[in-house]
Amino acid sequence: MALDRHGEDRVRRSRFTASLGLLALLVAGCGAPPPAEQRILATLDEMEDALEAGEVGEFMAPIAEDFIADNGALDRRALGLLVRRERMARSRIAVTRYDPVVELHDQRRATATFGALATGGSGLLPDEGQLWRVETRWRLDDGDWRMIGAGWRRALGDRP
Numbered sequence: 001m002a003l004d005r006h007g008e009d010r011v012r013r014s015r016f017t018a019s020l021g022l023l024a025l026l027v028a029g030c031g032a033p034p035p036a037e038q039r040i041l042a043t044l045d046e047m048e049d050a051l052e053a054g055e056v057g058e059f060m061a062p063i064a065e066d067f068i069a070d071n072g073a074l075d076r077r078a079l080g081l082l083v084r085r086e087r088m089a090r091s092r093i094a095v096t097r098y099d100p101v102v103e104l105h106d107q108r109r110a111t112a113t114f115g116a117l118a119t120g121g122s123g124l125l126p127d128e129g130q131l132w133r134v135e136t137r138w139r140l141d142d143g144d145w146r147m148i149g150a151g152w153r154r155a156l157g158d159r160p
Helices: 005-031 035-053 056-060 076-089
Strands: 063-069 092-104 109-121 128-141 144-154
Touching (some): 035 092, 063 076
Antiparallel strands (some): 128 144
């Protein structure tokens, strides 16, 4: 079946439109992090929001039962007590994360590292603040990413 000139133009436009649509999908797919990375970063966002709102239970929700801090001194229970103490000592806490990197080790394990500026106080302006370097370890349990470990150190200065 022969196409007239108008039919050939329609076919070319259809192919061009389909090519543009496919290209847009490919570009969009290249820019988005994999779903596991997105989920871990979203969980960290939720934890940050909960901490700032004083919702310690919500903050602790993604912490695994077998959580252990790098120093070995904090398990899940001790971490919860530490977070409660810090929230009670300050009427406001704010955390700003920067330079997040999520590295998947396999389908069920990941590490998320980031910098964090933590500030707190009772007035309009923060009374105190500290830059931290944080590394968290994650495990996929029943479809949810759970934090199984963490370590943090001051990003500036040599004090522990």
